[in-house]
Amino acid sequence: MTDSPQPKGEARASGKSIADVLSSNQQPAPAPLIASEYTFIGDTDLPASRYTCSDFLKKEISGMWAHCWQWACREEHIPKIGDHYVYDIGPYSVIVTRTAESKIKAFINSCNHRGTRILGEEGSGLSDGLPLQALGR
Numbered sequence: 001m002t003d004s005p006q007p008k009g010e011a012r013a014s015g016k017s018i019a020d021v022l023s024s025n026q027q028p029a030p031a032p033l034i035a036s037e038y039t040f041i042g043d044t045d046l047p048a049s050r051y052t053c054s055d056f057l058k059k060e061i062s063g064m065w066a067h068c069w070q071w072a073c074r075e076e077h078i079p080k081i082g083d084h085y086v087y088d089i090g091p092y093s094v095i096v097t098r099t100a101e102s103k104i105k106a107f108i109n110s111c112n113h114r115g116t117r118i119l120g121e122e123g124s125g126l127s128d129g130l131p132l133q134a135l136g137r
Contacts, residue, residue, distance in 0.1 A: 021074075061090035072096050077124045078104065088122045095119055 019036065022029040050056055072087035073096050084097040086109060093109035095118065109118055119125070
């Protein structure tokens, strides 16, 4: 493997980028998802505590993740009616499901009656009738 120095901001992983995937969609992606802007903000290493400190995680969840759009899944994850995808971020869990051929809905992954989790692990699945009947919608 050759280490060829690249201008700051030009180093990228091999393979398709998110922009490549979005540009191949039938419908155009929203402008904020395809906008590309680069400002060099430094290249110093982050302290390991950013990945291990529970206080920092709490700040990220309350100050950032609860206030920004999340990319929960792609349509390919839920190709058939009844397919679902569970997306978890911090204490939040959402069920994204295909309810009709061209309709996708998202629900909080929680029972209205007791507040317990409806579906377990994050990822794709198929539940005949779930999650809509369990959600009462």
